[in-house]
Amino acid sequence: xxxxxxxxxxxxxxxxxxxxxxxxxxxxxxxxxxxxxxxxxxxxxxxxxxxxxxxxxxxxxxxxxxxxxxxxxxxxxxxxxxxxxxxxxxxxxxxxxxxxxxxxxxxxxxxxxxxxxxxxxxxxxxxxxxxxxxxxxxxx
Amino acid sequence: xxxxxxxxxxxxxxxxxxxxxxxxxxxxxxxxxxxxxxxxxxxxxxxxxxxxxxxxxxxxxxxxxxxxxxxxxxxxxxxxxx
Numbered sequence: 001x002x003x004x005x006x007x008x009x010x011x012x013x014x015x016x017x018x019x020x021x022x023x024x025x026x027x028x029x030x031x032x033x034x035x036x037x038x039x040x041x042x043x044x045x046x047x048x049x050x051x052x053x054x055x056x057x058x059x060x061x062x063x064x065x066x067x068x069x070x071x072x073x074x075x076x077x078x079x080x081x082x083x084x085x086x087x088x089x090x091x092x093x094x095x096x097x098x099x100x101x102x103x104x105x106x107x108x109x110x111x112x113x114x115x116x117x118x119x120x121x122x123x124x125x126x127x128x129x130x131x132x133x134x135x136x137x138x139x140x
Numbered sequence: 141x142x143x144x145x146x147x148x149x150x151x152x153x154x155x156x157x158x159x160x161x162x163x164x165x166x167x168x169x170x171x172x173x174x175x176x177x178x179x180x181x182x183x184x185x186x187x188x189x190x191x192x193x194x195x196x197x198x199x200x201x202x203x204x205x206x207x208x209x210x211x212x213x214x215x216x217x218x219x220x221x222x
Binding site: 038040060061062063064065066067068081083085086087091092093094098099100101104107108112114138 | 168169170171174175191192194197198199200201202203218219220221222
């Protein structure tokens, strides 16, 4: 059992995470100008079993998604969040993590993945700050 | 009929700059609620920036940022953050 959380790169390569990213993107209705909205959620790691688990947040709006209250999972630690940027670059939208995304990712102590038409990127630390100890939710 | 003369040097007020930004932003975002506004003037340009008003919560997102010509009211550049 390791006290070090999986890195963003390791998480991104995990099948459960890839499935979650694809599902969030599909549910964001990126091709629908009216229904287009942000989706996302939380990524957990169980250091006893090595399992990765996903929990979705409530659907967001065209410009925002509340990631403030991650649900708790027994014996697991929150190791990242993820959300979509569904609005298209062709209409002037920036696909990258916003200034707010970067600030909150750094403050929260876990990587924040962003899924856009350009692929996957993340803001914040490379892995959960402080390792797999302390609070099961955001580490700071 | 009296003629209203507008001085050629008259510049766009901060209020008008905000109106210009809002008119554009509402088209892209449909709804600008939940955003806070920062407006400042640099040289002859208004910088109008909308940010997520998170109130201390972790909320992913963003708002539009504008550079508006303070003499003509033209939007010089804009980025829609999300």
